[in-house]
Amino acid sequence: MTNAGEAATSSKNRFGASRRVLTAALSRSIGAALVLVALTSLVFLALRVLPGDPAALVLGDEAPESARAVLRARLGLDRSLFAQYVGFVAGLVTGNLGESLSRPGVAAFAEVFRALVPTAALAGVSVTLGAVAGVVAAVFAVGPWLGAAREWIHRAMIVVAAAPLVAFAPIVTFFFAVRTRLVPLPGDPESGLAGLLFAAGLLALPLAAQVGRMGRAALLDQVRAKYLDVARAKGASAVRVWVVHALPVASAPIAVVVATQLGALLGGAVVLERLFERPGLGTLMLNAYAARDIPVLEASVAAAGFCFVVAQGAAAAVAAVVDPRGHVP
């Protein structure tokens, strides 16, 4: 069914419209739950079903069998797989996956929540920066102010969107933070807000370029729209035409882009935390990986997956609210 058709029926039938929004919300939630279940189950299974004794991975091959047996019992690995899975799901729901192996006495989820704060700050600031910068670039790439230079903005967006963060972040850091010391190294505990902004800015660049490209395309779709002619005929300035009239229409695809880029953002955040040796969820996960700290690894993957799903749902909800046609993207 086409969107126009849906819009026409929904104006006749408000009950149908609200039911469709409900269906969309429901299928979103089911999708989100599927991602979470798939992610946590895969990690659970990978740590148990793949060949190799997890206790030997943790303790090393030289560890005596008695020590391994103690660890297996502590992690519950001596129970049946089904019993373990039930315990794992119960642990996820109650927020208790046991204690960290590398820091005995500290609950795995406590470690994760401590690490979540700096990463959430980094991701939140960079999503904000990326979305704002991308929208501004898109408006300038379409509006009448820059003339022929608009094409250059478009080209710059394409280049930046294709630029690999893992390659350019160390280079930018080398020139701006290490050589010239214009900005502090974000891993330095003293770096504060400037360090956070620098790291978030690096992470925001690819996002801004993607948002800019999609926003530009969405705005170009509106160029010939009648309602913009009406606005111009009423004497609206170019700023008013593009920002007040056209931009809200283009904001749904922009929110969708942000939602689809969150996975890349998460990977980028881990890369940057490693680059700057900045504390956070990525650093915690990598350390837990290196030490085979199974409870912390499971807890951090589950927490990261949960935050990811919630953020994605929020972006999709924004898209659904600003686009009243209520179609499922």
Added chain:
Amino acid sequence: MIRERRTALVMSIGPAALVFVASAIVALFSHRSPTRLALELSWAPPSAARPLGSGEAGVDVMALVGHGTFRALVLALGVTAFGFVVGVPLGTTAALASSQRQQIVLRLCDLVQSFPTFLLALGVLAAVRVPSRWHIGVVFGLAVWAPFARMALVQARAIAGAAFVEAAKALGATRARVVALHVLPNVLAPVTVQLGSAAAGVVLGETALGFVGLGPRDGVSLGALLEQGTVGMLRAPHVLAAGAVAVILVSGSLQMASEGIRRWVVKEA
């Protein structure tokens, strides 16, 4: 006109082919080893014998770039070929099925494409004793088919309504025959556009995993090279430069090839 377009296509695919051949020459036909260490040459600047200098513990950066690029490209080609072979039939057959089934496939693509691959890789790689490129390939293979399936579905849906498909049906062709002879050939060209960008995505994903220490254990990857370059940033900036340029060249040339194929296909239609 056709000759011009063919030249444009070759020019856009050329860089990627060149990168592949150059890395293959270093990896397969030169005596340079990416794992041989020469401690006395640690972080040594470029010289005649080692054009790109030496890295941590005196490893030959030239060898590391060549082998790392070659292995990343082989991985990317394998994973993308898998995605193509799985995704195209899936999308094409779904396009001819009921609209509910199309919706299911599309939603599945949404789900897989927005999946946080990094988290999955972390869990899977943590479980194996010695992470290798095979494991990384499996992780990427889980998600790589989705863009191909989506593209094929959208394309095949447009073609399924075309007059020549109606004509074939009216002549009594079976469904398998319609798909194989009439729909599939017209789907393939637009879907090949995805090959380059999917391959670039795999290369960058492998590099990012290697950079954070989840790469192959032998340390022969572009990500491990970038990690070395970051560690030795002040002592030996040439290592970082070599790694970053290599990564940008590989992913850039693949994306350029993708764009070239897109231009070719768009004008063809």
